[in-house]
Amino acid sequence: MTLDTDSVPRLWRLARLDFDRVRQRPVLLYPEGAVFINESGRAILELCDGERSIAEIARVLGERFNVDVLQDVIEYLSRMIDRDLVVIGRAAARSPV
Amino acid sequence: MSLPTTLLAELTYRCPLRCPYCSNPLEMTQAAAELSTADWKRVFSQARNLGVLQLGLSGGEPLVRKDLEELVAHARQEGLYTTLVTSGLGLVRGRLDRLREAGIDHIQISFQDVDTDMAEKIAGVRSVKQKLEAAALVKSLDLPFSVNVVLHRANLDRLEAIIAMAAELGADRLELANTQYYGWALENRAALMPTRAQVDRARAIAEQAIKRFRGQMQIIFVLPDYYESYPKPCYGGWGVNYVLVTPEGRALPCHGATSISTLEFVNVRDHSLEWIWRESPIFNAFRGDAWMKEPCRSCPRKATDFGGCRCQAFQLTGDAANTDPVCILAPQRGMIDAALGEAGPLEYTYRSLPAEPQRA
Numbered sequence: 492m493t494l495d496t497d498s499v500p501r502l503w504r505l506a507r508l509d510f511d512r513v514r515q516r517p518v519l520l521y522p523e524g525a526v527f528i529n530e531s532g533r534a535i536l537e538l539c540d541g542e543r544s545i546a547e548i549a550r551v552l553g554e555r556f557n558v559d560v561l562q563d564v565i566e567y568l569s570r571m572i573d574r575d576l577v578v579i580g581r582a583a584a585r586s587p588v
Numbered sequence: 589m590s591l592p593t594t595l596l597a598e599l600t601y602r603c604p605l606r607c608p609y610c611s612n613p614l615e616m617t618q619a620a621a622e623l624s625t626a627d628w629k630r631v632f633s634q635a636r637n638l639g640v641l642q643l644g645l646s647g648g649e650p651l652v653r654k655d656l657e658e659l660v661a662h663a664r665q666e667g668l669y670t671t672l673v674t675s676g677l678g679l680v681r682g683r684l685d686r687l688r689e690a691g692i693d694h695i696q697i698s699f700q701d702v703d704t705d706m707a708e709k710i711a712g713v714r715s716v717k718q719k720l721e722a723a724a725l726v727k728s729l730d731l732p733f734s735v736n737v738v739l740h741r742a743n744l745d746r747l748e749a750i751i752a753m754a755a756e757l758g759a760d761r762l763e764l765a766n767t768q769y770y771g772w773a774l775e776n777r778a779a780l781m782p783t784r785a786q787v788d789r790a791r792a793i794a795e796q797a798i799k800r801f802r803g804q805m806q807i808i809f810v811l812p813d814y815y816e817s818y819p820k821p822c823y824g825g826w827g828v829n830y831v832l833v834t835p836e837g838r839a840l841p842c843h844g845a846t847s848i849s850t851l852e853f854v855n856v857r858d859h860s861l862e863w864i865w866r867e868s869p870i871f872n873a874f875r876g877d878a879w880m881k882e883p884c885r886s887c888p889r890k891a892t893d894f895g896g897c898r899c900q901a902f903q904l905t906g907d908a909a910n911t912d913p914v915c916i917l918a919p920q921r922g923m924i925d926a927a928l929g930e931a932g933p934l935e936y937t938y939r940s941l942p943a944e945p946q947r948a
Contacts, residue, residue, distance in 0.1 A: 505694055505732045505760055505806075509667060513591065513639045520669035522694050522734060522761060525593055525641045575806055 494545065496561070498579045500568050501541035506576050508536055519576060526576065535567055541582025589875075591639030592865060594823075595668075596646055596832040596843075597628065599656070601941060603649040604677045606712030607700065608936035609738050609773035609780055612648065613846045616941050621836040625655040627857065629662045631833055634861040636666040640831070643668040648835065651678035657686040664691030671696055673736075676722030677715055684725055695726050696734040696763070701743040702753045710742065712938045720757075727758040734761040739790065739812075740780040742934055747790045751797045751807070759805055764794060766812035769927075770844040770899060772939045778932030787815050814924050818889060819896025819912035826874035826898060831865065839864045841871055844899025848908050874898050879909050883917045 502508065506521040517533040519526045528536070534555075538548040545568065549561040571577035601616040623631070632643065643663050650656055651674055663670045672687065676697040687695075697719060701707035704716045726733045735754040737743070743750065747764070754762040766787070767773050767780050782790075794809040801807055813820050823830040823842055832840045837855040840846060846853075854868045865871055873879070877890055884895040895901075896912020904913050905920050913920040 507669060507693060509641075509669075511639075511641060512667070513637065518641060520641055520693075522669075522671060522696075522732075523594070523642060525669075575802070578803060 494565055494569055494572070494579070496546035496549070496565075497544050499541060499544050499581050500539045500548075500572070500577050500579055501582050502536065502539055503576050503578055508533065521576065526574075531563070532567060535564055536571075536577075539568075539577060541580070589866060590828050592635070592831050593640060593829040594642040594644070594831070595632070595635045595640045596644040596830070597631070597659075598646050598648065598832065598834050599623075599628070599650045599653045599659070600648040600835050602652045603647055603675065603939070604652075604713060605649070605675050605698075605715060606938040606940065607710060607738070607772070608712075608776040608938055609740060609767045610939040611768070611771050611773065611843050612939065613771050614775065617836045618942060622653075623833075623835065623837050623856070625658060627837065628655075628659050631856050631861060632659070632663050632666055632668065634856075635831065636668055638862050638865055641667075641669060643670045644673055645670065646673040649675050649677060651683065657683070657690045660687055660692050661690035664693075669693050671734075674698070674722075675711075675715065676719040679722035679725065681725060684729060684731075688729060688731060692731070694732040694734065696736050697723055697726070698736045698738070699750070699753070700737070702746050702749045703743075706742055710936075712936075723757045723759075732761075733757075733759055734763060735759040736763040736765065738765050738767055739782070740767045741782045741786065741931070742780075744782050744786040744790050747793050748797075751793070751801075755801065755805055761806045761808070762801075763808045763810070765808075765810040766790075768810075768813065770847065770903065772937070774903060775937050777927060778930050779934050779936055781814070781927065781931055782812065783931070784815060784928070787812055813897075813900075813914050814928060816914060817916045819893050819900070819914040821893040822897040822899075825894040827865070827871040828875075831861065839868075839870075841874075842897070842899060844897070844903065845870070847899055848902045850902075850908065874908070881909055881911070883915075883919075884911050887917065 506519055509518050509520055511518045516527045549564045552560045568577055600622055601612055660670055670692055671694045672692055673696050700710040707716050708714055737750055769777050798807045826841050837857045838853050839856055851870045854864050880895055884890050898908045901910045901912050902908035904923055911918040913923050
């Protein structure tokens, strides 16, 4: 999949971002798996809400850290997409229950 | 020593299904011997403090435990990613609402086949209608949802239709698990064993479907190890990241370990999970590679597959320190090849529990 700056990423429905208090590391949890991530990974994934585009995510982080992070964001999300832990597409409205 | 990441909690051996490939042991215990609610909560907290992140609530059928919702709530408070592994029988609206409120992360429902008659022959009971209703209910509440199908000779030829069924049910994830021969499955091996042609065809179908459904439904295809040349790296090695606790509280490094009669079993009623993980003889029995014999000891693959499965080595060769006989380098590989040719009629020995003890 080609990623462009207008793409809207979100976490896979089955993945949950958490902090492991035992290992003192952020972690992405999903069925039968866990990926430990670093702080910059967490900063990116926390913004993957199915509403912000990659450009918007890079802008928020760029302002926070005062550097241009667009290439880093694209590379990081490409790797997570390859592992099916991040998907592209706006969050669907939750069906009424 | 690594920290464990996964706990499988077998809450009960009670189950409405009687599947002939059940991974539970042949000798099971009744409800009276099950761990209490307080025991399980303590074990979940100890597991999280030890590093466990993933919790599977399994059985038997975990829904027969009336405290399931309370256990899920406790697990989620501890921060565990919590999966309910269920047959779907008993997963009615009220319970599902309460499970969702308790914070269940993910629900996995088993299906036996896409063909109703065969599905119910395999399960040993009428069950398809209830499973379909349970799946629809999970979907209507928008809960993360997997379908699990154990594959064997009687259903492999319908793999394409099985995958289509899971997609139609709206599964986020489909686990296609070729039968592993432990417990009841070993007992029924001649009736479950597929042919090589079936396995080859299924593998091709699965590989194609994995690509086709990418982004819609994640498909996991668990290889049939008897048809492989090298053994599976069972849970990443003995005592590396996995703990299983049985209904009566035995802590095990893997599913089949209860069959290794030479091990000294330990119970979570008597010891903390931390002591069990770090100190107990059973969890240290096959850690690392000092226990290995030839051909494993000098084999470069020992860092990849850790000599395969200790339980399979014990069950088939009588010595848990032998190379898993699935390995083509194992002196006992002939036993596996013989089993591949032993196909018998489709007559199952169904899983059963001993009779309920008489109440005074």
